[in-house]
Amino acid sequence: MKQRASKPSRIAASDITPPERYLSRRAILAAGVGLGLAQGIRGIVPNALGQAAGAPGAALAYTHNAKYSTLEAPNSYEDISTYNNYYEFGTDKQDPAQESRSFRTSPWNVTIGGEAEITGTFSLEDILKPHALEERIYRLRCVEAWSMIIPWIGFPLGDLLKRFKPTSKAKFVEFKTLYDPKQMPGERTSVLDWPYVEGLRIDEAMHPLAILAVGLYGKAIPNQNGAPLRLIVPWKYGFKGIKAIVAIKFVEHAPRTTWALSAPNEYGFFANVNPAVDHPRWSQASERHIGAGLFAARRPTLPFNGYADEVASLYSGLDLRKYF
Amino acid sequence: MWATRWLAKPAVFVACLLPAMRLTAGAFGMLGVSLGADPVAALLHGCGRWTLNFLMITLCMTPLRDLTGSVWPLRFRRMFGLFAFFYVLLHLSVYVFLDQKGKTNTVWQEIAKRPYITIGVLALALLLPLAATSTTRMMRRLGKRWTQLHRLIYPIAILGVCHFWWQVKSDIRQPLLYATGLTMLLGYRLWRQRKALLRVSAARFARPDAA
Numbered sequence: 001m002k003q004r005a006s007k008p009s010r011i012a013a014s015d016i017t018p019p020e021r022y023l024s025r026r027a028i029l030a031a032g033v034g035l036g037l038a039q040g041i042r043g044i045v046p047n048a049l050g051q052a053a054g055a056p057g058a059a060l061a062y063t064h065n066a067k068y069s070t071l072e073a074p075n076s077y078e079d080i081s082t083y084n085n086y087y088e089f090g091t092d093k094q095d096p097a098q099e100s101r102s103f104r105t106s107p108w109n110v111t112i113g114g115e116a117e118i119t120g121t122f123s124l125e126d127i128l129k130p131h132a133l134e135e136r137i138y139r140l141r142c143v144e145a146w147s148m149i150i151p152w153i154g155f156p157l158g159d160l161l162k163r164f165k166p167t168s169k170a171k172f173v174e175f176k177t178l179y180d181p182k183q184m185p186g187e188r189t190s191v192l193d194w195p196y197v198e199g200l201r202i203d204e205a206m207h208p209l210a211i212l213a214v215g216l217y218g219k220a221i222p223n224q225n226g227a228p229l230r231l232i233v234p235w236k237y238g239f240k241g242i243k244a245i246v247a248i249k250f251v252e253h254a255p256r257t258t259w260a261l262s263a264p265n266e267y268g269f270f271a272n273v274n275p276a277v278d279h280p281r282w283s284q285a286s287e288r289h290i291g292a293g294l295f296a297a298r299r300p301t302l303p304f305n306g307y308a309d310e311v312a313s314l315y316s317g318l319d320l321r322k323y324f
Numbered sequence: 325m326w327a328t329r330w331l332a333k334p335a336v337f338v339a340c341l342l343p344a345m346r347l348t349a350g351a352f353g354m355l356g357v358s359l360g361a362d363p364v365a366a367l368l369h370g371c372g373r374w375t376l377n378f379l380m381i382t383l384c385m386t387p388l389r390d391l392t393g394s395v396w397p398l399r400f401r402r403m404f405g406l407f408a409f410f411y412v413l414l415h416l417s418v419y420v421f422l423d424q425k426g427k428t429n430t431v432w433q434e435i436a437k438r439p440y441i442t443i444g445v446l447a448l449a450l451l452l453p454l455a456a457t458s459t460t461r462m463m464r465r466l467g468k469r470w471t472q473l474h475r476l477i478y479p480i481a482i483l484g485v486c487h488f489w490w491q492v493k494s495d496i497r498q499p500l501l502y503a504t505g506l507t508m509l510l511g512y513r514l515w516r517q518r519k520a521l522l523r524v525s526a527a528r529f530a531r532p533d534a535a
Contacts (some may be wrong), residue, residue, distance in 0.1 A: 075361075083361035091495035094360060144493075146362060191495045262494050281438055281491060283430075288423070290361050294351055297425055 057222070060215045062133035062153050068209060069137035070306070074217075075148040075291045081222045083290060085142065086243055087192055088177065088184035089224065096224035099185055105228040105244075114174070114250035117165035124228055128214065130163070131155035135218070136211060136232075141273045141305045143237035147287040152232055153215025158206035161248075166202065170250035173205045174198075175231060175242045192258050198231065198242035199255035199269065201314075209234055209310055212245075235307040237271045268324040272315065273305035277324045328399055336400055340407045343374045344414065364422045371415035376488060376502055378408035379481045383509040390516070402458055405477070409455045412448050440490035447483035450476050478513075481506055 074080075086096035089103075108124040133153050140148045161173065179195035181187040187194045204210060211232045214221055221227045226243025233240045239259050249255075259267035266280055275285045286298040304311050315323075347370045350359035359366035385401040424431050435441050454474055457463070463470050485506050489499035 079361040087495070091493075093362070146365070189495075189497075191497075281440060283434065283437075288362065288364055294363055294367075294422055 058220045060133055060153050060218060060220060062135050062215070062218065065134040065136050069135070069151075070139055070149060072137075072139070072149045074137055074151045077217050079291050080148060080150055080216060081224055083148075084224045085144075085238065086186075086224060086226070088186040088194075088196065088244070090186050091191060095186075097222075100223035103183055103223040103227070103244075105223065108228050108246075110229065110245060111247045112164050112249075113247065115167045115170040115252060116250045117167065119164065127160065127229070128155075131159060133215065134211075136234075138232060138234040139305050139307075140234065140238055140241075141287060141301065143239055143267065143271070143279065143284075145279075145282060145284060145287050145301075146290055147299065147301075148290045151217055152211065152213040153218065153221075154211040154213035154232065156208050157210040157212050157231065158208065160212060161205060161250075164250075166250045169252045171202055172251045172254050173200050173202060174247075174249040174251050174255035175245050176247040176249075177242055178244045178246045193261055196242055196258045197255055198240055198257050199251075200233065200240075201254075202250075203314055204233070204311075207311060207314065209307060235273060235304040235311045237267075237273060239267065240271050270315075270320075270323050272311075272320065272324075273301060274303060274320055274324065275301040276303070277321055328396075333400070333403070336403065340378070340403065343370065344411070347371065364418070367418045368415065368423055371411050371418055372488065375408050375411040375415055376481075376484050378404050378411060379477070379484055380502070380505055380509070382408060382477065383481060383506070387509065387512050406455060406458060409451050412451060416445075416448060440487050443483045443490075444487040447480045447487065450480045450483070454480075478510060481510075 082097045083093045084096040085093065086100070089096040089099040106124075109121050110124060110127050111121045113119045133155055135151055135153050137149060137151045140150050175198045177196040178184070179187060181194075186192075200210065213226070213230050213232050214228060216222065216225055221230065226241070229245045230243040231241050231245065254269055257267075257269055259271075260269055273284075278284050284301055287301050289296065289299050292299075302308070346357055347359070347367055349355045349357040351363055351367055359370075382401055382404040385397040385404065388397040389395055420426060420428070420431050424434070435445050454476055457466060457470060457473060466473065485499060485502045488502060489496065492499055
């Protein structure tokens with residue numbers, strides 16, 4: 001996010017990435033570029049991803065995308081991988097890290113369907129093959145009024161969607177999580193209506209900020225964070241970021257998404273981060289930043305989670321109180 | 325009596341403090357205790373949970389006396405009740421000072437605006453007179469009215485469980501557990517009262533002058 005550099009008032013001194021962190025980030029980057037030069041960047045990506053699908057925690061080759069990364073200091077790997085909302089693996093924040101340990105992410109298939117010229121079931125390797133990976137350091141705002149900064153590794157969702165040539169009837173994109181109660185203990189309960197479904201309007205899905213993530217902190221994404229493939233839409237509440245995706249479908253009408261079905265007055269289809277529209281049971285005006293410590297001040301929540309310059313135009317003329 | 329006063333009571337007292345000590349240690353990262361990535365939420369929910377636990381434990385003492393035929397449980401009832409009060413004060417302090425950072429304006433707004441907070445605060449307010457009249461002197465001074473006043477524990481516990489239930493996103497299993505426990509504890513009292521009434525009317529019916 002370039003605008004952060006030009007609006008220093010929004011950044012606290014403590015938010016700036018400490019030098020040892022960005023220096024090490026550059027070292028990773030240099031290593032990645034070096035490898036890329038030696039082998040041709042296209043050549044090594046599927047290789048790295050082959051590892052990603054098979055071995056969580058395997059190192060990935062990627063380039064850092066500064067244009068779309070915030071300068072704020074990322075949360076620790078520990079915080080990001082032990083504090084998760086992933087009800088398929090339990091409703092306590094620490095459940096997913098415990099319960100997803102033996103989750104199998106390989107082999108993994110993704111079914112592409114609906115209003116597109118190319119449809120079918122594809123292996124994860126085929127899905128990922130043409131895409132170069134980028135690091136995007138994004139802000140994450142949970143609907144529960146806490147936030148983190150997360151260095152995802154992924155690629156633009158739009159680039160993937162275009163490969164399947166959506167037709168003019170493709171007005172929305174629907175995503176589904178794996179339904180496998182044997183592996184996902186939460187799916188044996190009726191806490192939510194399984195499988196988890198999420199959706200985006202097609203223009204939202206094509207926005208360059210919307211990515212599919214396969215990695216975290218330069219390594220293959222941990223199971224509890226949505227391995228092997230998850231959605232990140234940084235200007236929306238975290239629950240839009242569907243995990244362990246097995247189906248992507250182009251559809252004409254807005255999909256019925258899981259949380260909106262569960263409590264329609266509390267969770268909308270759009271779920272854009274909006275400090276002016278409260279959750280019926282709590283305020284969305286400010287957030288507790290994870291990792292900031294017991295006595296740190298709450299941070300004001302920003303419209304579209306700080307990405308208003310990039311995405312507000314998608315919603316011009318839309319009543320954001322009604323379409324929350 | 326000596327053993328209760330100088331051994332059992334201090335031991336129970338310390339045991340009741342353990343959750344607070346664990347949470348405090350976790351808050352400051354001492355003794356290897358960690359509260360995870362979001363310590364404020366852990367403290368808030370931890371203190372709230374222990375308030376409910378102590379309300380339940382307090383309500384268990386009368387049935388326990390009836391069941392065992394020993395008055396022993398009643399000797400600890402006041403301590404448990406006061407610990408419920410202690411944990412709810414911690415819960416409120418964590419909310420006001422750590423979660424809302426002492427912004428009293430926001431706190432008042434939230435209390436007024438969010439029904440689950442409103443009823444939580446109401447439950448706490450109802451606990452105040454009970455804590456204030458918990459001394460033996462007050463007990464003697466109020467006599468029969470003390471018993472009546474302290475029946476407030478029933479609506480307080482109901483409000484507490486509702487407060488918990490209302491803020492859950494979708495997984496109601498934990499609040500359901502408390503609601504079930506509370507229903508049993510209050511149901512027992514209704515049943516006992518009904519039985520006592522029946523006994524009284526039966527006794528009256530059996531009196532020769534009633535015939």
